[in-house]
Amino acid sequence: MKPALLVSAAVVVALVAGGGWMLRQRAAAPTPSAATAPSAAPAAQAPVEFAAADVITLQPVTIARTVPLTGTLRPVDQTVVKAKVAGELREVLVREGTSVRRGQAVARLDATEYEVRVREREANLRSAASQVDQARRTLENTRQLQEKGFVSQSALDQSRSGWEIAVGNRDAASAQLALARKALADTVMVSSIDGIVSERYAQAGEKLPIDGRVMAVVDLSRMEIDAPVPATEIGAVRIGQTVELRIEGVARPQVGRIVRIAPSTQAGTRSVPVYIALDNRDPSVRAGLFAQGVLSVESRSGVIAIPQTAIRDAGARTFVYAIVDDRLVEREVRLGLRDETAGAARIEVLSGLAAGDRIVAANLGALRAGAPVRIAPGPGPNPNPAPGTGPGGPGQASAMPAAATASR
Numbered sequence: 462m463k464p465a466l467l468v469s470a471a472v473v474v475a476l477v478a479g480g481g482w483m484l485r486q487r488a489a490a491p492t493p494s495a496a497t498a499p500s501a502a503p504a505a506q507a508p509v510e511f512a513a514a515d516v517i518t519l520q521p522v523t524i525a526r527t528v529p530l531t532g533t534l535r536p537v538d539q540t541v542v543k544a545k546v547a548g549e550l551r552e553v554l555v556r557e558g559t560s561v562r563r564g565q566a567v568a569r570l571d572a573t574e575y576e577v578r579v580r581e582r583e584a585n586l587r588s589a590a591s592q593v594d595q596a597r598r599t600l601e602n603t604r605q606l607q608e609k610g611f612v613s614q615s616a617l618d619q620s621r622s623g624w625e626i627a628v629g630n631r632d633a634a635s636a637q638l639a640l641a642r643k644a645l646a647d648t649v650m651v652s653s654i655d656g657i658v659s660e661r662y663a664q665a666g667e668k669l670p671i672d673g674r675v676m677a678v679v680d681l682s683r684m685e686i687d688a689p690v691p692a693t694e695i696g697a698v699r700i701g702q703t704v705e706l707r708i709e710g711v712a713r714p715q716v717g718r719i720v721r722i723a724p725s726t727q728a729g730t731r732s733v734p735v736y737i738a739l740d741n742r743d744p745s746v747r748a749g750l751f752a753q754g755v756l757s758v759e760s761r762s763g764v765i766a767i768p769q770t771a772i773r774d775a776g777a778r779t780f781v782y783a784i785v786d787d788r789l790v791e792r793e794v795r796l797g798l799r800d801e802t803a804g805a806a807r808i809e810v811l812s813g814l815a816a817g818d819r820i821v822a823a824n825l826g827a828l829r830a831g832a833p834v835r836i837a838p839g840p841g842p843n844p845n846p847a848p849g850t851g852p853g854g855p856g857q858a859s860a861m862p863a864a865a866t867a868s869r
Contacts, residue, residue, distance in 0.1 A: 509832045510836075519814060521765065521816055524760070524761055524800035524809055526759040527757050530690065530755070531689075532688035533749060533752070534685075535748055535749070537684065538679075539678065539679040539680065539748075540653050540678050541675075541677050542568065542650050544647075544671060546575070548570035549570060550663055550664070550666065550668075550675070551569045551570055551665065552665050553663070557659065561657070562652070563654055564651050566650070568663075568675050571648070582637045583638055592630060595627070596624035597624055600617075600623070602620075603616055603620035650675055655682075656681070657678065657679055658678055659677045660676060662674040662675055662676060682740070686717065686754070687734050688737060689732035698733075698735060698758070699719070700722060702756060704718070704755065708752045713743065716739075717754065718738050720736055722734075737754065755801065761809065765810045765814055766800065766808060767808060768822050769807070770823060770824045771820055780794060781794055783818055789821075789830055792820075794811075795812045796808050796809065
């Protein structure tokens, strides 16, 4: 067994020695040069393409912090014409949509019963007046007889009492006649305000009780809006501030004024009602229309503002995509006032951007920072847009994308 073990050990030693020699030969072999080694050049990075309207150039603008207000228009002065006396409605003189003046007759009740009552009260008054005259003559005669000693003092006192009773009866008859005449006058119903008939509740021939409703009249020259304001914003609201109102169905915006502020919040909403007065001169403005308003509580000029669609949030970072040397870069920004007067929200930039910077205004999703940028040929930004048409104000293009996406 010893010769076999020796042969195995010799073979192992030979194998180890051969392996070490091969490793030394590989280490000594020359490495191929960079020129001769095969390599694949990295592919060129594809540019991100934007439509011309996706990119805006920032310019100084004027912005305002605003509070949005909404509510329904209602007339300040409105009334319901009611029957002051009971009776049959003989005729209605006006219909819905008819303009009426204060004191104008709008309906009549059957006045026959009240005319008869007036004649009865007139007769009673004449009778009472005649009794007063008779009692006065009796009193004068009794006084003369008492002065001559023909009658006693008690007779004179009785005559004086009879005269006083007759005077009281006459005064009562006069008051009853006045009431009868008023009831007769109340059979003609009149409007208590200048306005327009908005609704009709009764028709001719109906029997109306006292306080029976006949029609409603509204005055559209003075309107009011009850609008809730969040409790966090109510501190900036003052009586006398103006509010620009846009009313449904009305082409031109209207200007209202805050006239009252409620002293407490509404239960459940934590909002405070404010009351906006509107002097209406537009015939298309009607009661019940929905109105949206914007109250400007703070204004700043010469600031940089960007559309809300340009802002990106990534955790604790707030940034926009800017274009610098034809490449995309992320610019962190610090924001200030929010302005919604132009329809699309604009937000003031306190730091991170300056006038002349170009940014991506459209929300095109996540983009690659550092990627090259190409602006597709097409209509460029309008250098002088109408006020309120661009998200950044005058001198800026719209932030709405002209193309659906940007190709990466």
